[in-house]
Amino acid sequence: MGTSKLRILILFIAGSFSLINCQNKKMEQKYSWLGTVSAPMEYPMEVYKGGIIADDFTYSFDAIWGTQNTGWGNEGGTMSVETRQMDIPNKLEFTWYSLVENTFYTGKWDLDKEKIKGLFEKGFIDQDNGKKTTYTNFIVGLAPKGKVVLWINGPGNQKEVGVFQAHDTIITQEKAYDNAKYMLKEGFAERMLKDPSYETFKPETRVKIEKEGYPAPDIYEAYREKFNWKPTVILPEGSEWIDFGLNNYNGEQENLFGETLTGDTYKSRAVPKFCGFYWRDKNKNRYAVWVDAFDEKEIFERFHQLGKEKNIDLIIKVNADNTGASLSLKNEKEELPIKNSKVRFSRKIE
Template sequence: MVISKYNLLILFIWCFSLTNCQNKKMEEKYSWLGTVSAPQEYPMEVYEGAIVADDFTYGFDAIWGTQNTGWGKEGGTMNVNTERMDAPHELEFTWYSLVEKKFYTGKWNLDKEKIKTLFDEGFVDQDTKKKSTYSSFVVGLAPQGRVVLWMKGPGNQKEIGAFQAHDTVITKEKAYDNAQYMLKEGFADRMLKDPSYKTFKPEVREKIEKEGYPAADIYNVYREKYNWKPAVILPEGATWIDFGFTNYNGEQENLFDQSLKDNTYKSRAVPRFCGFYWKDKNNNRYAVWIDAFDDKEIFDLFQKSGKDKNIDLTIKVNEDNTRVLVSLESEKEKLPVTKAKIRVSRKIE
């Protein structure tokens, strides 16, 4: 059989296209694991769950135990043999809320294209100065069946979905063997009230005893966003190096090099804590950490500033690099932040 030049060209184009498609398919595999997050004040007991991709399922069960690392903070992870997987398209989860003494369950579709875009875009890792990407999914379990899913990588965490579970009943007869302990009489009370179980950190337990549990709907309030950016004012001749921060909604950003130069107003949740480094005119390095804002004060100040305003989270360093003043500033208003817990380093050798 004689193959014409035209047919040969078509065959070449077909083979080239097939190779490209296969390569593209290979490029769409990602390396990821899963973990669980719950508020420190609202411990959750994992019953079962899964993050599901076409070619892989990352499972959860009672071996994960009690989770309350803090809202948005990852817990442990389980290693898997699979090295690269498709982007997941589904989340399902069932858990026991110890404070509410209720089981919740749900199954939700995920925005696979959004997940793939975040994987592909990635970010620059400040430590390595190389492009990196997200490596785990954090499943957040909150009171009243609220669920949030984040993607996490070094210095970065993005919310990719918020969902609503419904309560369910799981009986001793229905529960699988390894989860039977959750159904034992008095289990929740022992976990919550007996200090020997160490469910809560001492300071968290003390706060609960003094103020009670946080309002169950606060985890929706945490997701509200304002148009703000960090603004650092340094003594003359000093250089701003970076700015890292975590917001109440669990998202995390790390600005440095080009991203710090491009620093601009973005729709972000209220910051929970932040920190940055700078060099003075003599090239001495310093750092400041705002370990915690006062919840009521910082939300009141953002609400007073308004969602329709551009807001600067302004941190002004004094001339001898020993103190800072923090405020929220918009076009016509400056509101001082007075209750934050702040640390300023000495000169870093």
């Protein structure tokens, strides 16, 4: 075979490969997603700049986002974008100012694209309409000491998809871009933290900080610890358990109903922070129960007492007229009472 024919053959093969790659890229499923920021209520963070980055799209953050401290794992605001369908993101970069620590942090990280793709593809069933849906938001969690957590979020469901470590950095007034220069003004952090007129903190958060100080900076890592547990609801005779929603200390959320409620649903989960459920009595009257808050010290102690070796049931036993409930944690060896939770009960729901 002549050299020119060989060259044409090589070019043809190479061209075929690039065409296959091109087709694979085109076939890759796109999804609609936006981004937002989360930070602990006690640790307000000032957004400097950042991006959730896909091959065809970057969801950007800058100083317009201002101070963020909606609570760990809770969504902040979102900015709408014109793009309707995006590739799955593969990179995250973020720079922010931690007011309490008076420190700028920055970092760039690769995302686990396959893990995110799997979650998008699997999605979940929307309880309201019984149809399959999927996640719509990424939440960038900014914690003290430069800890970053990325969650993916959809109605009633939130999963952790990455944990990263930023490093501290120095940004000067001269170096900062115009819209971010306010962060570098003398005494900015102190005013935001100390002057109640700025309303950086909710009044109850301010009182808690004054009384107990700021939470230990590494607690947001401790929140990620998991135990093998499931909820168990004990109702009056003839009643029906409808669903169970839970928010965990690590920022993850689940909504259980149907098979995910009644099946063998022991699963590796973080400690619950909030939960609630609906039930019907034998006359088909509907009621709700919400555990608005566990006592953090108590609930963590109870989980640690029962340990990770055995399956654990979080038991909520409701009385006949939906005015009281007893809570406990139980494994096959022992049952421990949970006494210091704030539980709320609905009247009959028509």
